[in-house]
Amino acid sequence: MAELRLPVRRSPLGHRAPIEAEAGAVRMAERPFLGKFILRADRHEAVEPLRSVLGLGLPFDPMTSSAAGDTALLWMGPDEWMLVTAPGAASELHAKAKAALAGAHHQLVDASDYHTVIEVAGVKARELLMKLTTLDLHPRAFPAGMATGSVFGKANATIWLPMERADDNGLAFQLFIRWSMADYFWCLLANAGREWGIPEQAAVKGEALTIA
Template identity: 30%
Template sequence: MSKAVSALGGVSHKGFATVAEAGLRGMITVRGDLASAAMKKAVKAATGTAVPAQRRIEIAGDRAAAWMSPDELLILVPYEAAQATVAALEQALAGSHHLVADVSDARAVFTIGGARAEEVLMKLCPVDVATLAPGEIRRTRAAQVAAAFWKSGEEEFTLVSFRSVAGYVMGLLETASRAGSELFLA
């Protein structure tokens, strides 16, 4: 069996913000009735969190549930726990209309950190990043590609994109974080 590797091998860049590929992360798409008792119970068992409200992410340690659409969640778990979590979700949702898919190897995760990290996203995403509330997730675009991001720390954001465009996204983040390309906000 081959060893799993992240899209870019943990590459990073330090400019006025630090951007880095965050490495392997277990990610599971779950679709179904988010208001059902079975879904609520399954998500709680898998993540330790409630089903998140619209445009929210609920985080419990190294696990999370993120709202992606009215019938879709992104479950985040340690990479090595993804397959077991898929099996547990399938069992918990058996008998209800649902879809559970391990998308860990189809996604790439990046962190943007530093006191001015939000400026990197401001350059790339059509989102009012400055008003992003704690626990809010945004599905949007980073330049020309689909992405989702949330504030993952006091001075840190986490961004998820498709693995197939990981090099492009890292290039965007690196360019947007270069010294001399800062936004001057008054």
């Protein structure tokens, strides 16, 4: 009888080890398998039920976020948020949120395997990302807690700077990127960090990489 082999879950950047520039100026690493859920709801109906189970409120202001521990809510639109949590807590948190919102008109969709997350950290992280987008990333325009979408090179991504990683010695931008674009985006980021000593990263199939 053939041996039963269970499927192995793999992240889109499982073949990429974390990399670091000279003197730790920039660090890059995938944060695989974070729980990610897209919530659509009337904010006034959803805010208190979610607060009771998540311990944090819905961010009402555009491009803001709220966070408590490993759980965060990112504003995505007037009635849309992304709920982000640690891999091991995703199923339980999803069930609690669904139960809390049972009396409200809403949609809560598991998008965990639609995006992966690349963390770009270090004192030069902001400068590296500035090379790749027209989004104003100056601290006055993009403070801690902000989250929004933009284009980096030829890829769309959501960029978030968590509150708890807000000083220039520990900036840790979180970039949510589609699985199918993850390797391109990884190489793009590495290419932009070459001036600080980030090692060159070859594309998986040898595609030519250009920033323009």
